Amino acid sequence: MYRTYRDVMLTVLVKIFGFCRVSYRNARTRKWVKMNVIIMENLFYERTCKPTFDLKGSERNRMVDESGMNEVLQDENFVKLIRKTPLCIRQQTKRHLHDAIWNDTLFLSKMNVMDYSLLVGVDENNNELVIGIVDFIRTFTWDKKLESWVKEASILGGSGKSPTIVSPKQYKKRFREAMERYFLMVPDKFIVLQAAEEED
Numbered sequence: 001m002y003r004t005y006r007d008v009m010l011t012v013l014v015k016i017f018g019f020c021r022v023s024y025r026n027a028r029t030r031k032w033v034k035m036n037v038i039i040m041e042n043l044f045y046e047r048t049c050k051p052t053f054d055l056k057g058s059e060r061n062r063m064v065d066e067s068g069m070n071e072v073l074q075d076e077n078f079v080k081l082i083r084k085t086p087l088c089i090r091q092q093t094k095r096h097l098h099d100a101i102w103n104d105t106l107f108l109s110k111m112n113v114m115d116y117s118l119l120v121g122v123d124e125n126n127n128e129l130v131i132g133i134v135d136f137i138r139t140f141t142w143d144k145k146l147e148s149w150v151k152e153a154s155i156l157g158g159s160g161k162s163p164t165i166v167s168p169k170q171y172k173k174r175f176r177e178a179m180e181r182y183f184l185m186v187p188d189k190f191i192v193l194q195a196a197e198e199e200d
Contacts, residue, residue: 013104015040017040019039020037021037044130052121055182078120091188105176109168119131
């Protein structure tokens with residue numbers, strides 16, 4: 001993380017502002033309860049983002065009912081949307097997004113982290129995409145390894161799709177490939193000018 005800021009590397013990791021422990025005594029049992037709390041950036045603060053998506057790069061059991069008023073949608077909902085209305089971004093934006101995701105997933109993979117998501121919101125007022133990688137605290141522990149093995153063996157079903165829980169290295173590869181597919185590049189006037197200059 002230090003190198004990212006020192007070398008001005010592109011990143012879409014949501015900022016962590018602090019870590020604290022909250023303790024209180026249960027009034028009924030008289031026992032102390034402790035909770036660790038991470039304070040993170042709110043990507044949608046003072047924005048009107050609708051719809052919002054939690055993307056992991058997997059289409060296995062990643063569909064939610066879209067009838068809910070404040071429902072956060074998932075990968076299969078997103079794929080359904082972009083088949084009808086593709087989310088296109090400019091060449092420079094596509095390159096920056098690619099580089100940021102590449103940097104972040106490489107870092108998280110080295111830290112043995114997986115199961116993170118790209119949180120995406122469509123800001124209706126400014127006509128902008130708001131994105132950031134969230135939930136990047138979970139490491140690939142033995143319980144996640146067991147869950148991955150169970151899902152790979154199709155014990156819990158899955159219609160032949162790859163399991164949601166995979167190793168950090170596999171997760172990085174799948175995440176990168178999915179995000180490349182999800183966001184399409186649209187040519188703009190600068191691409192046309194660049195092509196013309198190269199021909200001259």
